[in-house]
Amino acid sequence: MSVDIFGYFAAILTTAAFLPQLLKTLKTKKADDVSLTTLIMFIIGVLSWIIYGFKISSLPILIANLITLILNLLILISKIYFSKGFSKK
Template identity: 50%
Template sequence: MRLEYFNGRLFMHIEIFGYLAAICTTLSFLPQVIKMFKEKKGDGISTPMYVIFVLGVLMWLIYGIMLESIPIILANSITLLLSGSILVMKLKYD
């Protein structure tokens, strides 16, 4: 299957997967934020995971800004906010 064989309709179906994927991997962090905010505990959460993750998301954001890609900028701004909140709560509550 190659891009040049795609017709508009098939390509739209493929793009929907990308958008759904982005929505899921972005908003998935929200239940973790709510859980930590309610429980005021950071038990079980790995600090190195969130340090590396937040750093990675920050680099995705810079990459998106350099490419002027609105979807990359939008998704990673929200992910940065959510995963950053998890890291801050982890450091605060531990």
């Protein structure tokens, strides 16, 4: 069995963990409970993982973190959008 199996398994679980938050944010049109500082720090960390995954040519790290980046950018955009009241117009 290839060690990459563990990488893909971890990638699926850690990436999918953000779907409930994104769906809840989009459904309720609120992201007040999501910490902006934590979100920005996490996004910077994910970008670092993407660079690392690219440098070591690790497909599981790249795929997982690219998807995670997209999900978290959507959460960040939603947080900013909903906090500015754009959705109420």
